[in-house]
Amino acid sequence: MTAVDETTGAKEFGQSRRRKEDARLITGRTKWTDNIVLPxxxxxxxxxxxxxxxxxxxxxxxxxxxxxxxxxxxxxxxxxxxxxxxxxxxxxxxxxxxxxxxxxxxxxxxxxxxxxxxxxxxxxxxxxxxxxxxxxxxxxxPVVLDMNEAIKEGTPLVHEELGTNVNAVWVFNSGEAGTGGNVDEAIEAARADADSIVLERTFRQQRLVPAFxxxxxxxxxxxxxxxxxxxxxxxxxxxxxxxxxxxxxxxxxxxxxxxxxxxGFGGxxxxxxxxxxxxxxxxxxxxxxxxxxxxxxxxxxAHHGRDQIQRITMAAKKDGTVTGLKVDLLADMGAYLGLVTPGVPVLGAFMFNAIYKIPAYEFKCTNVFTNKVLTDAYRGAGRPEATYAIERMMDTLANELGVDPLALREKNWIKHEEFPFTTVCGLTYDSGNYEAATSRAVELFDYEGLRREQAERRARKDPIQLGIGISTFTEMCGLAPSRVLGSLNYGAGGWEYSAIRMLPTGKVEVLTGASAHGQGHETAFSQIVADQLGVPFEDVEILHGDTQITHKGLDTYGSRSLVVGGIAIVKAAEKVIEKAKPIAAHLLEANVADIEFDSGKFSVAGTDKGVTIQEVALATFAAHNYPEGIEPSIDADATFDPENFSYPHGTHLCATEIDTETGKVTIRKYVCVDDIGTVVNPLIAEGQVHGGLAQGIAQALWEEARHDESGTLTTATFVDYTLPTAADMPFFTTDMTETASTSNPLGVKGVGEAGTIASTPAVINAVVDALRPWGVDDIQMPTTAQRVWKAIQGKEFDASVGAKDTRDGSHEAAPGNGAPLWSGNESGGAQ
Amino acid sequence: MIPAAFDYESPASIDEALQVIAGAGDREVKVLAGGQSLIPVLRLRMNAPDLVVDLGRIAELRGVRDDGDAIAIGAMTTHDDVTREPLIRQHALLLSLAAQTVADPQVRHRGTFGGSLAHADPAADMPAPALALGAEFVIAGPSGRRTVGASDFFTDLFTTAIGEGELLVEVRVPKHTGWGAHYEKFNHVAHTWSIVGVAAAVRVEGGTIAEAKVGLTNMGLVPIRATAVEQALVGQPATADAIRAAAQNADQGTNPMSDASADEHYRRHLAKVLTGRAVLAAVG
Structure with missing residues (x-):
């Protein structure tokens, strides 16, 4: 990490500073709500x-x-x-x-x-x-628990007065929207075409507890x-x-x-x-x-998350080109609607097409009431579900076609040079480089070496089988453009507010409407302000979480704090400098037009005359000497409403070992290369990725909220709701590629949910990949040892599975035959 | 944590503790021996005793001593101490290895060996190794002390030979100096209960298994000695094939439950696989 970026003068941006809030948070010597005692x-x-x-x-x-x-x-x-x-x-x-x-x-x-x-x-x-x-x-x-039962005629009603257990049916159809073709036609065409294939699969997204x-x-x-x-x-x-x-x-x-x-994690x-x-x-x-x-x-x-049944139909040509995708969801609302409960599946609607150029798409979700606690946002909210389904389907298609799953993805994904790219959902992805992230991940993972080992283990029917899972995710986050949220009938906007108060001593108070609950805002925002105003990091105080301090704001969720709230801070800082310029000019007895600001100092162009921003702050406070016709204040505020979402992406590769005697799944290696644009604080970003991975892996392997037939939650303690700890986690290999967002002045993208969104399908794809010799094509989450063991009982083991050539010969899937599995070609395209 | 109200006593000696319990009369008494099972039960209000007698201050209940052909482990010795205590590692390695797998470091520092044995949870890790090693349980009561053998100690689900007004004060474990040992624990995530666990101690002479002791965790209402496996092992070469063959007897005489974490069929299968692994690891 360079100390100073020569091109921007940034001293703090990109520094892995330790979080200044951690000492009080970790020791508990702080104001947790339950610590508050009033007379x-x-x-x-x-x-x-x-x-x-x-x-x-x-x-x-x-x-x-x-x-x-x-x-x-x-x-x-x-x-x-x-x-x-x-x-x-x-x-x-x-x-x-x-x-x-x-x-x-x-x-x-x-x-x-x-x-x-x-x-x-x-x-x-x-x-x-x-x-x-x-x-x-x-x-x-009568108790209504099962979504398929709930929507049948004659089933008892959760809410008698509504006359139905269906909350809403929401549909997006690219043919009708004019953003793509008609998916039914695409599927029909594929069914009629000998060179095409149609896959239908159903996936279950189990219920999860946010467990803050x-x-x-x-x-x-x-x-x-x-x-x-x-x-x-x-x-x-x-x-x-x-x-x-x-x-x-x-x-x-x-x-x-x-x-x-x-x-919080949405909870x-x-x-x-x-x-x-x-x-x-x-x-x-x-x-x-x-x-x-x-x-x-x-x-x-407290509300739960996920809980969907996903029926997916995918049409593709046998060369691997996906031609249509149809999504039909049942989403469990539980008994009531929370703040955004019915919208959670809708947040996923735009993400099933993911990073791929899918020409025809339809999404339909049927929201269902049941006699369970409500669901609502949980880390990723709709997007993990979508990513799971599409990434499972891409692996399934690759297997059906006998091609390498990475090569299949590469064939369908948006090429770097095609950005900005408007998807079949009508979203415009501003930036991305799937080739670069994938190349780096493949290199760190030793993809070819692990594929070889997998083939060897299969050949000798080793009791420990190896599986490799891939997830090349993207997500839309940084909720965000108020007009877009309005078009989706969301009840609020997506702007964020910030104000900067320049204190007489030169210290800086920054107000933000984005209130942290563990993300490290105080550190990251201080770094941004330190660079913007050229003040020491230690002199910046971030104030948040009090409606009387920051009178407006839209708070923290959906990976929005940096990409919306952080930019609002930048805008406020720009205003501070603009307001300070005339006062600085006055103090320097110079023309405002000649004042330049750099690294905390206002100077007169072409001279060595200057005043620091702290000196201007003090002079403004004293107000003894400032220009006529302006107010004696350099405080400023800003409300920022972005024009687009933020689209982080990344390639996650997971190798799992399956103990075939017990069914136990162990993660052997996990590599992820995320692209979250430019990075304010790599340490915080990596921490977000680690935590996200843990939560996503936990969905794949361990967590599930279960009810008995009377509707009692049987996993109401951490004895039964098996939340993993660090002892259960593998070591993660994480890295970043940096494709700056073009939608905001810092080039940043959200990172809070990325790990959770990407990791679940990577793990399950790896588990299924390991079990393919037994003909296993899917397995329900969480993939407990018992579930895995039962999946292979009484099945024939076929070591030749996965080691066959592609039908058109354009991709080689046979490991160890000398041909690369995946081109890693930066320019993309088929091999 | 807000349990229902209870009276609390923390006696300083075994005698005083027995007097406090005897003096409780009709009041329901629970003994706090670390609290890693009792406190959650109180917190969830699944039990509301009138009096909790905390043994935490009784110094004579802690520690390990050499007692001739056995080692004597104080009932209030923590799991963490069991993992580290040199006498245990030397003469009853199996206990040390099993204690290392109990829950998480916090639990191991608060929870006690005797507390776990007296609680007799079928999924707890310490009963099966104690049973396998033929531990003797020293129980103190108003009329003095008595010793109960391992096979008579665990009588039913959460039930032991400890009678009303009595306390488990010491566990005498016959020395198994030089024996190989291993505890093979199988669970869902690291801090949760065993789905199945297998405790194995073996003495190998010249490549042949001379003696073998195998205990099973969570294969019935009480810990179970896998006698069929033990008999099948003795006299066999200490090889993987021979051990795996003997381990096929592991579910004999067991009565495992079906619950949310595993069904009976899978538990029986696991017992065989894990027994093979435990014995194989024990022979080194």
Whole structure:
């Protein structure tokens, strides 16, 4: 890493600085919501339904009310007149079915874990004890769990008043949109053509628990003129707006604060039932109130992610050219709609075509209600699901055609020289270089060597079989262009806000609407500001997560903080410099037009006269000597609304060893080369990739939220929800190629979700690749040892699988025959 | 963590602990011996004892001593100490190796050898090796001490020979000096319970297996001694083929459960494969 980039003068951009926020976050000596203690604060406990579907026949709260320390007990019936309905911000279709969602269920419960009563007591322990004394009788109603069953005629309804279990059907068709051909025609043509092939596969995206480290917690102080809410949330600004709307409070009377927040992964994008209940009870008691969920409550009642059934039809020519792709999804909403629940599959709609030039495409999702906790955004939100399906299909097609899966991808992907490229979905990918990332990954991975070893292990029927999985992903992130979000009927825009305050001592306060919950914003944003204003990194303070400090913002999700929020900071910094120039000119007794700014210093062109930005800040504060007709301030703010999404991409290669005697899957090697444009802080970026990989690999191998037939979540503790730890992870080999985004002045792209999106199919492709000699073509996630072992029981082992020539002879798939498997040709194209 | 309210005592000696328990009368007593199983149960309010007696302050319950033909391990010796203690590594290596696989470092530093044995979770890792090595369990009660053999100690699911008002105070493990040992654990992710585990200790003489002891984790309600495997191994050459053949008997006499992590059929299969691996690793 060079200390100073000679071309830009940047000292900080590209430096792997250690995160300045980590000392306080890691030691816990900071303001986690649950650390907050206010005078006279009461504590809440929730009574939750153990029943997935039923009516509340009776609730007896007498014993609970008489329990020591109890200040009050409220049922849904008690709160219903004032609790409003929790909102969904994304009506994906005009006729979308949108059920009421009370914070506290009144009369009817629709998933196990739903709140039915709230206890307030002087201590958390007294509240918890009293909760056990609330006696609720439920009349059980039929439980709807299976999506295929749910959409059949005559199936009981999750919401009787809606008359259907279908939330919405959303369709994109490239023929109708004018962005591509008609996919049904493409598939028909392929079926009729001897030189084409049509593949149909169904994949299951299991339900996952976001499993953020810090359970959700809320403290509400209703005293004083404003209602102050501290909450472990990703979205303080959105939550403030929604709280005002839901409860009919003036927005100006609500201050929402996200103090340090311990992870979210999408799981804290909401106004939650617990937040609303805490506000309601605080107002009733007229004193501060805290609620902190237990881990089991979190797993049971905070929203889940994924949960789709994906029916995919792909048409291709036998030379490997994909000619059409049809996607038909069932997406499980769970019992209710959260902030963006129905839109999560829609976020995937534009990504099934991925990096490939697919001429005809159709996407249809049918959103389904079931008696389970709701789903909503979880790291990647729609895009991991899409990437999984397309990357599994590309491997499947390669296998069917007997060609190397990398060569097949290369044949179909967008070539570097074809950017900017408008896809079959109508998105314009601004930049990318799939050839470069893939070349580098193949080199780091020793692709040819591992293919050779795989062939050898197959030939001797080694008990340890090797599989190689590929995932050449891209994603759209940096949510983002407000007009595009508007065209999708999303309830908000995608801009971000920043303000810069120049303090008299020359220190810099930077306000941002993008509030971190573990990403390292304070460090990365400080690096950006240090370069922009030419001030020391240490002199920059990043302020965020408080609606009274940063009055507006659209918060943190969808890998948007840097590519939207970071650019807003750049724009604000540019304004600071512009505002400072006339004052500097005045101090230097020079003409504004002659003032140049470089590395923190305003100087007069062609002279050695200059003042530092700190000197200008102090002079502006004193305001003794500044030009007539301008305000004595160099503070500035900016709102940035990008014109396009950000399209990071990368090539991930995974080698798995399968112990065929036990079915155990071990990752032997994992290489990823991501292209996230220019990189502000490589250490932070690599950390994001590592964490993302861990989560994506965990979906492939370990995690699943399961319910029994009564709708009870059977994985409600970390004993049963098998979250991996570092002990389960392989060492990752990570690298980056750098194709600058052309959509923003820094050239950056999002990185927060990349690892999660890319890794799941890489692992499963590797597992299936290892099992191909037994004729295994797919395996359900998570691929537990038992599942893998059962997949090969009673099957014939055919060592010749995968070692055959392509039908047209243009690609060689036989390892060890001297011909390269994949050209690695920077110019792309067929070999 | 907010469990239901309970009284708490932390006696300083075994005698005092027995008196506290005896004095509890009709109140339900739970003994806290590290808390790696009890605390989660209390936290989830799956159990609400009236009195928790914490053995953590009783120094005489910790540590390992040489006791002639056996080593005596204090019930409150932590898993981490079991992994490191030189006497155990020298004379009962199997215990040390098994303890290394227990959950994660935090659990190994809080959880205790005796606590795990007394809790008798069928998926816990320490009972099977203790059973395989023929450990004797020293139980103290109001009327003095008694010793129970390994085969009589584990009586049912989460149930042992420890009676009401009694405490497990020491485990005597016959010396297996010079024996090869291995604990083969199979689980889903690193910190979770064993799906199946196999504890093996073998004595090899001149390339022939002279003695073999094999214990199975999670192949029934209690840890199980794989006697058919042991008998099949003795007198066999210490070769992979011979060991794998003997290991085919591993599921004899077992009664494994079907649950979310594995069904009975797969567990029986795993027992055979893992037994072969454990013994093979033990012979070195």
């Amino acid at each position: 006279g604060m009461a504590h809440l406990a929730m009574v939750r339904s153990p029943v997935a579907s039923g009516t509340i026949a009776s609730i007896d709260v007498a014993d609970a009310k008489a329990s020591p320390g109890v200040l009050g007990v409220w049922t849904g019936a008690d709160l219903d007149a004032e609790q409003g309905d929790l909102p969904c911000a994304w009506a994906i279709t005009p006729d979308m079915k949108h059920p009421r969602r009370p914070a506290v269920a009144a009369g009817r419960v629709k998933f196990a874990g739903e709140i039915v009563a709230v206890i307030a007591a002087r201590s958390a322990a007294e509240a918890r004890d009293a909760a056990d004394k609330v006696l609720v009788d439920y009349d059980d109603l 480290m810090e359970p959700r917690s809320t403290v509400v102080d209703p005293t004083g003129e404003q209602l102050t809410v501290w909450s472990a949330t990703q979205v303080p600004h959105i939550a403030r707006f929604l709280l005002a709307v839901v409860l009919g409070i003036s927005e100006s009377k609500v201050r929402f604060i996200a103090p340090d927040v311990g992870g 804290k994008i909401h106004l939650s039932p617990e937040e609303v209940a805490t506000v309601l009870i605080a107002r009733k008691l007229g004193k501060p109130v805290k609620y902190t969920e237990t881990r089991s409550e979190s797993i049971q009642s």
